[in-house]
Amino acid sequence: MIDHHSHLWPHGTRASGPTMADLERFCAAAASRGISRVVLTEHLFRFSEAQSALGAFWEDSTPLPRELYSGDAGLDKALADDMASYWLSHQGASLDRYVEVGLQAKAAGLPLLLGLEVDHYSGLVDKVAALVSSYPIDLVVASVHWLGLWRFDDLDSELSMSVWDRVDVEGVWEAYTNAFCEMARSGIADVAAHPDLVKVTGRVPPDPSPYWERMVAAAAEGGLALEASSAGWRKPIGEQYPALGMIRLGLQSGLCFATASDGHGDAAVGEGMGRLKRFLQAAGVERSALFAIDAGDKDGK
Numbered sequence: 001m002i003d004h005h006s007h008l009w010p011h012g013t014r015a016s017g018p019t020m021a022d023l024e025r026f027c028a029a030a031a032s033r034g035i036s037r038v039v040l041t042e043h044l045f046r047f048s049e050a051q052s053a054l055g056a057f058w059e060d061s062t063p064l065p066r067e068l069y070s071g072d073a074g075l076d077k078a079l080a081d082d083m084a085s086y087w088l089s090h091q092g093a094s095l096d097r098y099v100e101v102g103l104q105a106k107a108a109g110l111p112l113l114l115g116l117e118v119d120h121y122s123g124l125v126d127k128v129a130a131l132v133s134s135y136p137i138d139l140v141v142a143s144v145h146w147l148g149l150w151r152f153d154d155l156d157s158e159l160s161m162s163v164w165d166r167v168d169v170e171g172v173w174e175a176y177t178n179a180f181c182e183m184a185r186s187g188i189a190d191v192a193a194h195p196d197l198v199k200v201t202g203r204v205p206p207d208p209s210p211y212w213e214r215m216v217a218a219a220a221e222g223g224l225a226l227e228a229s230s231a232g233w234r235k236p237i238g239e240q241y242p243a244l245g246m247i248r249l250g251l252q253s254g255l256c257f258a259t260a261s262d263g264h265g266d267a268a269v270g271e272g273m274g275r276l277k278r279f280l281q282a283a284g285v286e287r288s289a290l291f292a293i294d295a296g297d298k299d300g301k
């Protein structure tokens with residue numbers, strides 16, 4: 001089984017390296033959980049090159065989509081400060097080095113592919129695309145982890161979680177879907193990561209199907225695979241990403257699925273993948289529909 005979405009560095013730790021020894025250890029940990037090939041998809045914001053390309057993007061961003069709330073100078077500033085500190089604290093690695101060591105590892109026969117997880121930067125998609133396309137990356141997974149500057153899925157942030165009490169759930173799903181569709185149609189990515197991440201805290205509209213339909217349509221238009229991830233089982237929602245209803249819509253639209261753990265670090269890579277496999281098989285995702293990518297073969301989906 002292939003893990004299409006994994007991270008070397010746990011959140012809350014500064015990125016460093018990586019070294020060949022780091023990658024060997026990581027692949028061995030994945031293999032011990034039955035993973036035949038792992039795609040490293042570090043967040044782009046881990047790298048100083050992202051800082052150079054995007055700068056202090058939080059200074060020019062709308063802190064929270066205005067359709068979600070009427071504005072509050074105190075909260076706006078708090079969100080901007082929080083994003084700055086989150087973003088800067090995750091920095092520390094060099095994308096040049098990540099790619100160089102990743103290529104060496106591939107050449108040495110380690111069962112890994114070189115990927116990136118790219119977040120949504122409203123209005124900066126072109127800059128992000130230019131940076132990413134300048135590297136020999138095998139797989140790009142696109143994510144929406146924040147709306148404006150609000151990190152709606154950061155369960156460890158008291159500020160982020162408090163915002164949920166001030167916004168309308170349907171409005172949040174609408175804003176998330178808009179950001180998702182922009183990413184999907186941008187041509188920047190191969191896979192839509194954790195497609196219904198917006199449900200992470202357990203807040204789901206009575207009928208999420210109109211949002212699923214728009215996201216699946218955008219993924220089809222952008223030629224993206226939908227990630228199927230075990231990570232949701234480890235979150236308050238307690239459900240895989242995406243929901244079964246969205247998986248069925250993806251199947252009807254002929255989308256491919258990219259199996260993923262989104263595990264962070266040696267202790268978590270590949271976690272829950274056996275359960276995910278059983279779940280997908282029961283859901284009617286045929287083995288042949290699983291994202292079948294091999295080293296250097298980006299068109300294998």
Ligand SMILES: [Zn+2]
Pocket residue numbers: 117143145193194
């Ligand atoms: Zn993510």
Ligand SMILES: [Zn+2]
Pocket residue numbers: 005006007117262
């Ligand atoms: Zn991730």
